Amino acid sequence: MDERREARESGSGGWTRWAVAGPPTVFLLAFFLVPAFIVVAASFREPGEFGGLVPLAAGWRAAFSMEAYRFLSGDLVYAQIFASSFAVAFATTLICVVLAYPLAWLIARSPRRRRDLLVLLVILPFASNFLVRIYAWIMLLGPANLLYTPFAVIAGMVYVHLPFMVLPLYTNLEKHDPALLEAAQDLGANAWTRFWRVTFPLSLPGIYSGSALVFIPVLGMFAVPELLGGTGDILIGNLIKEQFLDNRDWPLGSALSIGLTIAVLACAGIAAAGARRGLQGTEAVS
């Protein structure tokens, strides 16, 4: 009986499904996949004299060159910038978890009527312009002599990304069954043990998705280090932006982007594998 209904649904669903899924598919193909291929292709070409790329008519080297990659691997400074970018992203994520957890927990524990207001307050900063808010940090950090330091970069990064950690954590914590904590207490667990044995493991899915939402954008962010950081605080994002807008070396910029993408995918892969192992059984709650 179920099979027949499924068959009918998928039969009639043939064109409905395409009507629904078609437009986004076309959009993603045209504006995501195609540009991605263009970036890959650009990374194997030579930079033009005044920016852009050398015309293909200039010979086979104009169509395929490993020059950008050779340049990248030839200078250790690029590897160092990658490393420091990952360090900043990691530190930002960690600080966001530590700051967001109690906040998300308090919101999830507050009376139902007040929760929506508190969530609104968390996302309220988005209502004003991003650059204006970063400039505000310049005003704050300047007098304290903290401007143009690694501290300023991380403070800015944490400030910008904190809501992306609070929201998934809150959504996770809000769904926890209070009976589980009562059961743990009933069976002899004190407050500390209840947190580490019940609340924390059950909130791991929230921590993972929040971390992905913070870590990946931080890696590519260039505005914060540019405005708050010093000359030594350059990150991959700044490097890529520089290649396209200042140095006009598109192939090098493209190669850096691809390096970043591969690094992010590798991180996501490792995190997903780790999460899958740590997540056994928690699907029931989240």
Added chain:
Amino acid sequence: MALLEIREVTRRFGGLAAVDRVSLAIEAGEFFTLLGPSGCGKTTLLRMIAGFDEPDEGELFLDGKSLSGIAPEKRPVHTVFQSYALFPHMTVAGNIAFPLEMANRPREEIARRVRETLALVHLDEKGQAYPHELSGGQKQRVALARGLVNKPRLLLLDEPLGALDAKLREEMQVELINLQRDVGVTFVFVTHAQQEALALSHRIAVMNMGRVEQLDTPDRLYTAPSSRFVADFIGKINLIEVEVIDASHGHLGLRAAALGEFAAEPVPGVKAGERGALALRPELVRVTERLESVDLRNRFTGRVKELLYLGDVTLYKVQLDGGFVIEALLTNAAPGRARLFKAGDSVTVAWRHDAGVFLRG
């Protein structure tokens, strides 16, 4: 000395007493049930025993020691929750090991006792499964195992069979009885299902509006209810409004407006002129064809109004000539029963004078 003594305990919520001066004592090894409709205070009382709530007045004593101010995690009392509250991120074995880990038992002892307890609840094969992979009945057994594994002085069970279907519930009732007998842990069971309470308990406290209406063994509660509430709440019963017209001849002479006069067992202290109700179980009401001779004095004629055929028994509603509708439960396979009655049949209804219980007020 009683294992648990509840002394004059009152708990108010917003001026309303959820538990109202309750006193009772639970003995070691007992299967004790708090029975009552929702809102009667039984769950509030249970939460005070577990430590999740504190009484406004009165005190609880476990093994003679006061429980006031002692946190739930410090009480040798474990609870089986209605929703089971199994830890979803731990295996069955992990769930059962939890209370032992909290008590800092050595690793080998934990492993051994988890294994023993799994065997006790017939889940030997399921130690490595996660709760979401289990059926309702299996989850129920894990919750029981987790509550019992560290041998608490008291195991509290909060409507633990509520989420199971009828057949499974019956199986679990038998398992609960056996389990309680085997482990010897004192059970305090909370339920609103009177049949469950009758089937499982050594003693039952029937609660209503925050008070204990009657505390007795299941058969005493059923055959000798002390109030209209208990009579009506436990099982099916005919409650006949009566006035005492004679209390002098070794029996009670009663008169009911819609029925007529009949007799009942004497109750000490009851005098002529008092009002009350006669509580009469349907299975003690005899129904015969009108022409048959019946040697009982409490005898009335009427017509079968409705009947419910239930397989082994049939519930008849008979409208008596005085207007009263009486319920009678007849076994279908009784010897000599030639046929079932049909709606509209003229019948004679009768009962022994000691079949009913006179309830004052």
